[in-house]
Amino acid sequence: MKYLCLIYSDEELLGALPRPEWDALVGEYLDYDEELRRSGHYITAEALQTVQTATVVRVRNGKLATADGPYAETREQLAGFFLIEARDLNEAIQVASRIPSARLGGVEVRPIMELEQLRGPHWSRTITQGD
């Protein structure tokens, strides 16, 4: 099963890291990428540019509205992701817990919806379960 590990961290905190610590963090990330490739968990992973470069696009009544992001006033921002293959949530949690940013911010683990779920009864059940 595929899981997306969304990495959230405080950009200000990261920006304030002294150079050697930043380099060490990047080194750790590269090592972990390599480790996950070897263990077969790795599908893909990317780091994102700062949230100040983000743009939010919406289309309403056929009209395009483009705005400067971010649109939520949160302390932690989406900073990158790992897409992994794992047997189950426990294995995905194991993988996520060793992403270097888990120590600094948080990692949200989201199962990827399978095609059959998109078509099948699970999907309709999931989205009609509002309070």
Added chain:
Amino acid sequence: MTEAVTAQRARDVVDTVYRSESRRVLATLIRLLGDFDLAEEALHDAFTAAVERWPRDGVPGNPRAWLISAGRFKAIDGLRRRARFDASLGAIAERLDADPGEPAGLDEEGVADDRLRLIFTCCHPALAPEAQIALTLRTICGLTTEEIARAFLARPAALAQRIVRAKAKIRDARIPYEVPGLADLPDRLDVVLHVIYLVFNEGYSASSGESVTRHDLSTEAIRLGRLLVELLPEPEALGLLALMLLHEARRAGRTSPSGELVVLEDQDRSLWNREQIAEGLGLVQRAFSSRRIGPYTVQAAIAAAHAGAPRAAATDWAQIVGLYDVLARAEPSPVVELNRAVAVAMRDGPEAGLALVDDILGRGELEEYYLAHSARADLCRRLGRTAEARASYERALGLARQEPERRYLERRMVQLTEGRSDLKSD
């Protein structure tokens, strides 16, 4: 014997087997079918079949194995019928039919493993704490949604929704049905123990409402604690069961016949349940002899020190202060500090205790905790500082949510005016 009598007896057997086996059968069906809802349906169908067949064909030699196999068969059959409308269910049915599960999985040990799997799955840390509690009470204890909602003063619809969501998360995020490996076991066991502890606490000292205790939840928590000790006798599991039993043993002494709160010091110790105390003390010893002593075991040892004192005045406060020191190191918290301060007051006098309580309150950590103000008020009263005592009782009264606790504080304030210190006469 007439046929009617035989049939009646078979129905009685079904009832008895339901009470003793339904949770075990459910735990195994969840493993075999890989889905909570499917397993619950299958459990229901299996017992329906038993009600029909056992009176006619006789009670099978191994009712549990019969029920598991009937449940599994009914589930596969149901999936095949529904496959006419949803082809993906047919594939699931074929897969389940091809894999009957390890035959060894149906013996005593296999069934015990399934119950443990169920506990760890219901108490998975990826589920919200309220969902862990609701799912545990629903699936492991077999309480109805309405019963759980009543116990937690929640709306049944909201609680049902919580359970539905938790089961959906287990299925969709693929939370595995397994006992965690050795590396994860301590952390995962902590969550299980915490769920049981919360259920017990809600039963022992309901956070709001009219009654001081909600007996049913405490009973369920103790049953869960026993089950865990039976399946996984880790020291902290023993410690938690001991803690619950030693507190539960005092239940009859905690409320007066008119429903008023009686504090530990004033309780009639002859009302305490000796059997539960003896069992609790034995468990504390077992946990201590493991030499891996955790916070639940230390708390149980504190409760044991109280339970072992024939009169309040005979309490070994020095030992209790020592145990709180250990607890504060293992699990530092302002509430532990507060309890330690009260014990110090008993050992060294109210002045020493008050200094500690004021220090804790001065840091602002327990400002909203009524017991901190109530403890401060009691110490001031004992020191004859009536005005300060009154102010602290008032502050406590403004924070207490439970009626008997509020009435206790009100009585204390009245007695402050009358210059009395005992509360024994209601």
